[in-house]
Amino acid sequence: MMNRRQFLAGIGAAAALGAPARLRAGAAFRLGLTPVFLDNDALVIDRLRAALGQAMGAPVELVQRRTYQEITAAILDGSVDAAWICGYPFLQHRDALALLGVPVWRGRPLYQSYLITRPDDAARSLGDLRGRVHAFSDPDSNSGFLVTASDLARMGETPERFFSRTIFTYGHRNVVRAVAGGLA
Incomplete structure (x- = not known):
C-alpha cells in the first residue's frame, strides 16, 4: 500500500x-x-x-x-x-x-460516505428518506452522489423517483449546511 x-x-x-x-x-x-x-x-x-x-x-x-x-x-x-x-x-x-x-x-x-439528517429527525436509514428533499454534493462525486445513487439502484430506485426533489450543492460542506438549515 x-x-x-x-x-x-x-x-x-x-x-x-x-x-x-x-x-x-x-x-x-x-x-x-x-x-x-x-x-x-x-x-x-x-x-x-x-x-x-x-x-x-x-x-x-x-x-x-x-x-x-x-x-x-x-x-x-x-x-x-x-x-x-x-x-x-x-x-x-x-x-x-x-x-x-x-x-x-x-x-x-479508505473511502467513506455519510448519510446525514438533523439530530431531531426520526430517519435511521436511507429507506426512511423516501419522498423527502435530498441534497447531493456533486454529480461526479463518489461520496456526494454515486454512493447514494448506487444504494438506491440496489433498492430498484433512482434519486429522481425516490426523493421528492434533489439538489446539488457543489460542496460537502454545503450539503451539511443544507441539512442543518432545513433545506434537505
Whole structure:
C-alpha cells in the first residue's frame, strides 16, 4: 500500500518526468484540488503544498475549483499538471489520465460516505428518506452522489423517483449546511 509520502513522491516523480521543460524553466507545478479540500482547511492545504514541493524540489501551486467537472477539465486541457480527483471522473476519462496514487488511511485505502439528517429527525436509514428533499454534493462525486445513487439502484430506485426533489450543492460542506438549515 502507498502512504502519503509515497503518493506525494510519486506525483512529484511523474510530474518531473512528464514536464521537465516546465520545471527547468522554474514554473510552478500546478496541482488541481476538488471541493473536497475546503478553503478554510488552510493548514492542511499548506502542508500538502509544502510536502509536494519538497518531494519534487520545485515550487507548487495548488489550484482549487468549485466542481469536480471544472478540475477534471483542467487536468484534461493541461492547465494543471496533476489533480486530486475521485474515482468517477478518473474512470470517465481513464484513456486520457494516468493513476499516480491512491490515498491510504491507517494502512489501507479508505473511502467513506455519510448519510446525514438533523439530530431531531426520526430517519435511521436511507429507506426512511423516501419522498423527502435530498441534497447531493456533486454529480461526479463518489461520496456526494454515486454512493447514494448506487444504494438506491440496489433498492430498484433512482434519486429522481425516490426523493421528492434533489439538489446539488457543489460542496460537502454545503450539503451539511443544507441539512442543518432545513433545506434537505
